[in-house]
Amino acid sequence: MTPRVDLQKFLARAGPVVVVVLAIFTLWYIAAVLLNAPAQRDAYARAKVVDYSTGQLIADTTSQRRPVLPAPHQVVEEIYKTTVLKKVTSKRSLIHHSWVTLSSTMLGFLLGTALGTLLAVAIVHNRTLDKSMMPWVIASQTIPILAIAPLIIVVLNAIGIQGLLPKAFISMYLSFFPVTVGMVKGLRSPEIIHLDLMRTYSASPWDVFWKLRWPSSVPYLFTSMKVAIAISLVGAIVSELPTGAVAGLGARLLAGSYYGQTIQIWSALVMAALLAAILVTLVGVANKAVLRRMGMAST
Amino acid sequence: MTLTLRSVLAVAALVGALGGFIVPIEIGGADTDRVMIWPHGALLVFAGLAVLTAMAAISDRLRGPLLLAALFLVAHFGAYALISSLGDEAGKRGPGFWSLVVAAWALAWLVADRVAAIESRDRLKQRLLAIAIPALFGMWILILWEIIVRGFDIPAVLLPPPSAIGARIATSVPTLWADFQQTILKAVLIGYILGCGAGLVVAILIDRSSFLQRGLLPIGNLVSALPIVGVAPIMVMWFGFDWPSKAAVVIIMTFFPMLVNTMAGLASASAMQRDLMKTYAASYWQTLFKLRLPEALPFIFNALKINSTLALIGAIVAEFFGTPIVGMGFRISTEVGRMNIDMVWAEIAMAAVAGSLFYGAIALTERVFTFWHPSIRGS
Known part of the structure; x- marks a missing residue:
């Protein structure tokens, strides 16, 4: 070539x-x-x-x-002013706000991926859970969960949990779903012939899981994680709204809308879009690297 | 006897029920320190029955539908007895009470486990089973929620019991209906129809230009991953506080998933099928309406399903940025501020029901229109 x-x-x-x-x-x-x-x-x-x-x-x-x-160049100018020219520690620095949002996104994403994977493992290994829980996992997403965001924030605040955790909790709730659905599919993706082979080896369920089911579910895991991290960011931004505009990209949106600062809203929006694009790309890169090491990379 | 989940559950039920006899049901009451099970008639009956059924399950004396019926009846009588014993203003619940809760829960799980194991060739039976098991699961979530919240005296500000939420729904139907009209009937439905319609039409319009397709598809995919809810404050500024601004947010949120999915769907007809249409001398529009659009239907319905959730989220979140004094998002954010948590849960319950019905309606329509698709035929 x-x-x-x-x-x-x-x-x-x-x-x-x-x-x-x-x-x-x-x-x-x-x-x-x-x-x-x-x-x-x-x-x-x-x-x-x-x-x-x-x-x-x-x-x-x-x-x-x-x-x-605002015209595009105004937004770019505002982003330049609030990222490069402001100190990172400043309350007006967009980097500071992005970091606040990013940290709760990442925590929620990790928790959600862990929860989603655990649920998928339980569902795949237990017929009762499969039949009784799977419909509710799907139904849980027809509920507009973001609507509950203020409730969760306020209630957790009342029992003394504040800061990162409530926001991460909302991100977790949003991101566990794609992971569960994808992983259930992935853990069931080994063909029957492979499962039979494991049986002829008289492999324990533990071995079947670690040596067959888990490796073959990895591509599904990454596909779900791409969706999960994007939706986790949405959760983090929305969960910043009811905290009364303290910090984070969602808080910038809310403050901007209170004071009619359209340029500020747009710059926060563009920043959020950039963040989403970067995060999804990172998961994609990790996906390629892991699959290559596992010898599953598609050329 | 091998250690299966069933035997573990049966033993748990037995131990839980026996525990109810041994340790106190209430501790730190008004007059006495500890109350055993004896004054609680219903609980006593339940504990006795639970011991019997658990023994029957373990010893294999009772089998098949008879055991299933016994387990079902005892578990739910237990739930009734436990919840109604919460009514009298007694002292704190003791370990005996929670031991009985564990027994009832283990029995219910046994029921679910046995029902899930039933194999049936009958279509109707399969359908019923597919509904019964999740229904049982959902009901026990509510039962345990009620028992735990009231048993541990969790303040209603944190988490109200389902019964309080139900009572709240019953007393505030007019408010809920007004919010439903404002948010669902106006913002969500109008935005959803316009957004999905626009996505569909644009996808068909750019279908003939492969240049535009190659340009728009990556961008559409990117935009689908972006936090579009963020445009809500801008839309509120442009279109005012009433429902048009919410509908605008819903339009933007639903447009891109529809566009991307329809484009993928229109490309899904195989070369062989297209060649066949060509041999019939079918025009572009004939091919579109008779082959490619029907072939794209599964993709379009997929987008409709994704969008049904997105539309609700978009409308409710947009209301956080400013509304007239009606609407589900408005009600949620103000009632949270006034610590009327049961009203918030009533709104959430309504949103959940509306969301599920919306989704269900689309899924049913999909079955009607794509009856030929393997994923529908197979089930």
Whole structure:
């Protein structure tokens, strides 16, 4: 494979994505100008500026302090200001807030993955649990659990548990589900012929689990973990809302919406999106590395 | 006798029931320090019956449906006796009480274990079993919740017992109905229909351009993983406090899963099937409506299911950012503030029922429309 073919392939895959992303940014700018123009015209009328050019109008609409829709460069500028220029320890540093959200996301994700895996193991090994619990595991997700977030926060606060744990608990509740469902599938994925082979070896259930079921469920585990970590982040952000906007990306969203700071909202939103993309990518990279070491990597 | 889960459970039931005779039911009461089981008629009867049935299960004297019926009746009589003994304002529950709880619970688990082991070829029986076992499980969650919360005197501010939540639901039907209308009927339903509809239509529109598809699919996948709930404050700013802003959040949340799934579904018809349509000289639209859309239905229904949960979450969370004084999210956040936890649980129960019904309705529609799909035919 020559590098040139690689480059062509890459361009063929990335080209359409780049074009669509550019189109989105263009639409964003047009929308920003259109949505902010009425307020800007009002401002001109108040300042008695009569003869303004279209160019000036566009320039002004994309540099308002509290626009209806901030232009992309304003958001980037705000993120730059609050990440690079602010000290990490500052209350206004977006890195500080991202860290708060990230820590509860990670704790909730780890707890949720552990719980989900344990449940899946129990379900696969016990018929009664399979029949009685699996429908409830599915039903548990038709409940809009994020609605309970304020309740869990306040109740746990009342018995003296505060800070990271209640938020992680909500992330855990959201993230255990994909892991349970995926792992039940994964632990059942060995073919009957393999299970029979283990039986001819007179393998104990313990050995069947560690040497056959667990290894063959690893790809399923990673697929579920990708979903789990994304939803864990959503849980962490939403669970920051009822704590009264103390810290975290959710708190930034809430504070921004209280004070009409649209640029702040958008920068928190973009930061959350970046965080989600990074986390999902990390799980994907770990997935590839582990599968390669296990000799299961698909080329 | 080998050590199986069944024998362990039967022994646990026996030991638990015997324990009820030996150790006190109440400790630290008003007049006396400890009360044994003897004044509690119902509990006494239950403990006696539990010893008998557990012995019958262990010794294998009673088998089949007769044992199952005995276990079922005794376990639930036990639940009734235990819960009604909580009613009289007595002292703290002693170890004997909890020992009896363990006995009742072990008996109920034995019932579930035996029912789960029943093999049946009859379709109707299978269907009934598939409902009965989870129903039993759910009921015992409620029973244990009630017993533990009231037995340990957990303050209602932390966790109200199910009976209190039920009473609350019964007394505040008008409020719940108003919230239901505001959140579910307006925000969720309208947003869900518009969002899913838009996703479907856009997927079909860009179907002819492979360039747009290759560009949009990775982005759609990425956006599906993003915390879109975060746009809620922006939507509240743009569309005001009433339901349109919530519907807007729901539209954005449901759009991308639908788009991505429909695109994958439209691509799922095999080359062989398409070739067949070509030999029929079918036009693009004929192929779309007669082959590719039906073939995409399982994917579309998958998105509809995912979206049913997302829509509820989106609408309720958006209400945290500002609402008129009605709506489920509004009620939850204000009643939490006023420490009316039973009202919060009533809302949660309603959301759970609404969510499950919504999901169930979609699953049923799916069975009707994709009856030909292996996953439906097989079951």
